[in-house]
Amino acid sequence: MSERSRTVVTGGAVLSAAAVAAVVGWVLLVEFPADLAELVGVLLVIGLVVVAVRFAGRAVSARYPDYDVAEVAVTGPISRDGGPGPLPTGTRGTPADDIVEQIERADEDDAADGLLVKLNTPGGEVVPSDDIRRAAMNFDGPTLAYATDTCASGGYWIASGCDELWARDASIVGSIGVIGSRVNVSDLADRLGISYERFAAGQYKDAGVALKEMDDDERAYLQGIIDDFYDNFVERVAEGRDMDEAAVRDTEARVFVGTDAHERGLVDGLGARDAVEERLADLLERDEVSVEEFTPQQSLAARLRGGAESVAYALGAGVAGRVVGDTEEPLKLRF
Secondary structure (H helix, E strand, C coil), X not given: CCHHHHHHHHHHHHHHHHHHHHHHHHHHHHHCCCCXXXXXXXXXXXXXXXXXXXXXXXXXXXXXXXCCEEEEEEECCECCCCCCCCCCCCCCCCCHHHHHHHHHHHHHCCCCCEEEEEEEECCEEHHHHHHHHHHHHHCCCCEEEEEEEEEECHHHHHHCCCCEEEEXXXXXXXXXXXXXXXXXXXXXXXHHCCCCCCCCCCCCCCCCCCCCCCCHHHHHHHHHHHHHHHHHHHHHHHXXXXXXXXXXXXXXXXXXXXXXXXXXXCCCEECCHHHHHHHHHHHCCCCCCCEEECCCCCCHHHHHHHHHHHHHHHHHHHHHHHHCCCCCCCCCCEC
């Protein structure tokens, strides 16, 4: 349906619904019960008209959607539950399962012929990042990733599963690497008179426990896990971006501004939002596209929690950000 035809249909449906609601409301609430206060009746009629207009508009929008590209945003640290991650930034992300759900919903939507994945993330946990990447790869249609402020680590992992990656000139892109860490408090424990007794089955079951020093075998074992994840990361990026693995490794997990990333072949194009939409139109072989944002439904409790966390962080960030160190859990692998 053309844009003009859709406008005519929408206008006709809304006007018809408003007219019917007004007539029915007037008869039932004003004219028929003569003993009711006319003011109350008029107010009720107006309310009924408003409800009818909204219902008709939503019904027409559902029947004749005016978009052909679905947008799904990946914002903040990537994790299974959308938590703020290990650093005291207070920033929460969208749960990875919710992002996957929105991509799958877009794939099932007959109106969504293309997918725009908007990325503003420093990265996050390995498997949730891979889940989002796989969902984008499975989308039936052109997929374009768009880096706004930051597309690093797990964010770049997701982008490598899309057909193209675009960024702004000053976007931060890259950090193709994996990190795992542990806190070593064995010296502190000794000074406090705390000792570690081992009850474990299997040589490496307690590898990385903070209360004891690691030996060379344990260190090599844990580094091997990191190396395996890194090899997989490099292989997937090289495959998705059609790059040589050596060129990916040569980045040494550095980040680059958009212009440098483009020169290295880490992004396909540079531009603002209008340039991205023009590229989507080219991919879909159309003059222009209309984008609809697909977002998960949040409960009232979740919205209130997010607002409270933002206020708490704003009050404490000035001091806490200076004195709180790295609080990552032992060996929690993150992109």
